[in-house]
Amino acid sequence: MASLDQARVAVIGLGYVGLPLAAAFGRHFPTVGFDIDAARVGQLKAGHDHTRELSPEGLREADKLEFSSDPAALAGCNVFIVTVPTPIDEYKRPDLHPLESASRTVGRAIGRGGIAIYESTVYPGATEEICIPIVERESGLVFNQDFYAGYSPERINPGDPKHRLETIMKVTSGSTPEAAAFVDALYTRIINAGTHKASSIRVAEAAKVIENIQRDVNIALINELALIFHRMDIDTHEVLEAAGTKWNFLPFRPGLVGGHCIGVDPYYLTHKTQQIGYHPDMILAGRRINDGMGSHVARRVIKLMRQRNHDMNQPRVLILGLAFKENCPDLRNTKVIDIIRELRSFNATVDVHDPWVDAGLAQHEYGVELVSEPQSGQYDAVVLAVAHGQFIDMGADRIRGFGAPNAVLFDVKRALPRAQIDGCL
Numbered sequence: 001m002a003s004l005d006q007a008r009v010a011v012i013g014l015g016y017v018g019l020p021l022a023a024a025f026g027r028h029f030p031t032v033g034f035d036i037d038a039a040r041v042g043q044l045k046a047g048h049d050h051t052r053e054l055s056p057e058g059l060r061e062a063d064k065l066e067f068s069s070d071p072a073a074l075a076g077c078n079v080f081i082v083t084v085p086t087p088i089d090e091y092k093r094p095d096l097h098p099l100e101s102a103s104r105t106v107g108r109a110i111g112r113g114g115i116a117i118y119e120s121t122v123y124p125g126a127t128e129e130i131c132i133p134i135v136e137r138e139s140g141l142v143f144n145q146d147f148y149a150g151y152s153p154e155r156i157n158p159g160d161p162k163h164r165l166e167t168i169m170k171v172t173s174g175s176t177p178e179a180a181a182f183v184d185a186l187y188t189r190i191i192n193a194g195t196h197k198a199s200s201i202r203v204a205e206a207a208k209v210i211e212n213i214q215r216d217v218n219i220a221l222i223n224e225l226a227l228i229f230h231r232m233d234i235d236t237h238e239v240l241e242a243a244g245t246k247w248n249f250l251p252f253r254p255g256l257v258g259g260h261c262i263g264v265d266p267y268y269l270t271h272k273t274q275q276i277g278y279h280p281d282m283i284l285a286g287r288r289i290n291d292g293m294g295s296h297v298a299r300r301v302i303k304l305m306r307q308r309n310h311d312m313n314q315p316r317v318l319i320l321g322l323a324f325k326e327n328c329p330d331l332r333n334t335k336v337i338d339i340i341r342e343l344r345s346f347n348a349t350v351d352v353h354d355p356w357v358d359a360g361l362a363q364h365e366y367g368v369e370l371v372s373e374p375q376s377g378q379y380d381a382v383v384l385a386v387a388h389g390q391f392i393d394m395g396a397d398r399i400r401g402f403g404a405p406n407a408v409l410f411d412v413k414r415a416l417p418r419a420q421i422d423g424c425l
């Protein structure tokens with residue numbers, strides 16, 4: 001294996017995970033940021049990051065970083081870090097195509113002594129069972145003899161200024177003790193919070209996937225309690241506040257579970273468990289509950305409008321927020337779309353406003369035409385679906401002002417004071 005000082009890093013896939021990583025390495029090592037999306041590469045070369053994870057200054061500070069969409073640029077690299085998406089297909093099965101394609105790219109570029117490190121979230125075993133055989137086949141090299149592997153899962157939280165790449169402890173692992181030591185030393189250069197060297201690649205893969213499963217299942221429990229307490233006319237948030245005074249009560253809140261990770265990663269593990277003959281009851285139950293929350297919100301809003309005698313032939317509803325979470329432009333797997341679709345199924349006309357989201361993308365991905373400036377006094381209901389800072393700064397009165405007199409204000413995350421809203425989860 002090359003020594004750390006000779007490391008020439010390639011980061012394959014420059015999205016939410018790959019770009020900050022490429023920039024961090026690009027301050028220490030010669031680094032090539034590679035992406036198949038030439039438009040993305042063009043924007044990055046021009047200093048613009050649409051994910052808003054890196055500022056133009058942040059990009060400039062990475063003075064050893066170059067961007068390319070040409071695989072020829074990877075020649076001479078000896079550390080390949082794969083950060084491509086790991087989505088699910090329409091049957092909720094892992095879609096490993098990006099990972100396989102990136103592994104082919106690595107296999108064609110890697111030389112003797114090189115190392116392929118995977119960061120994408122997968123099920124335990126995927127790196128060594130799926131990716132490495134592709135690298136071997138494409139390179140003609142022998143695994144753990146001519147080249148090595150590592151797995152170091154990403155934990156960043158887009159839109160969260162506190163938890164950044166450098167400030168989150170990073171799990172590392174390698175295919176041999178030497179490879180593990182190399183991977184650990186490599187990340188130690190860029191991570192201020194320190195590293196945790198796992199005993200194997202499979203342990204590191206499993207650790208990542210269960211971090212998100214644990215969140216998913218915990219939120220599902222609280223969502224189920226919210227469904228129960230709503231039927232009992234008990235305020236869930238007041239219950240959580242009271243229960244939260246116990247030292248070991250975990251502070252989860254009800255809400256929509258969307259995005260690229262928490263709502264998707266559990267299916268990676270459940271796919272693998274079914275392959276080995278185990279049916280995961282609890283994980284899948286959590287998924288089912290969380291996936292049903294969007295339509296539950298819509299039905300609650302419809303009921304509240306009816307109770308207030310709004311004209312239900314074609315009620316007008318304003319949704320504030322389309323991103324899958326607050327203060328972030330990411331639309332992937334947003335569950336706000338479930339609210340919109342369910343409302344439309346009740347014949348509602350739905351306007352959506354989100355200052356974070358790219359209007360073209362909203363149209364392309366979901367057929368949703370964003371309203372750039374909602375008019376005042378127009379709506380039978382306003383749903384605060386995503387607690388973006390801009391909406392919280394507006395305050396309940398201005399938000400309510402979008403509605404007609406007696407309009408419903410439903411606050412999915414209970415981001416506004418209880419006395420000023422008509423409903424929440």
Ligand SMILES: NC(=O)c1ccc[n+]([C@@H]2O[C@H](COP(=O)([O-])OP(=O)(O)OC[C@H]3O[C@@H](n4cnc5c(N)ncnc54)[C@H](O)[C@@H]3O)[C@@H](O)[C@H]2O)c1
Pocket residue numbers: 012013014015016017018034035036037040083084085086098099101102105119120121122154155156157158260261
């Ligand atoms: N976004 C997050 O918050 C987050 C956090 C932790 C872990 N992860 C995991 O990290 C991985 C990447 O997620 P992301 O959010 O950065 O994805 P993303 O969609 O933002 O970015 C992926 C990038 O990879 C590129 N790409 C796709 N196939 C490629 C290929 N074959 N070769 C080169 N480039 C290719 C795409 O063009 C895109 O720019 C996923 O496994 C995800 O689960 C994401």
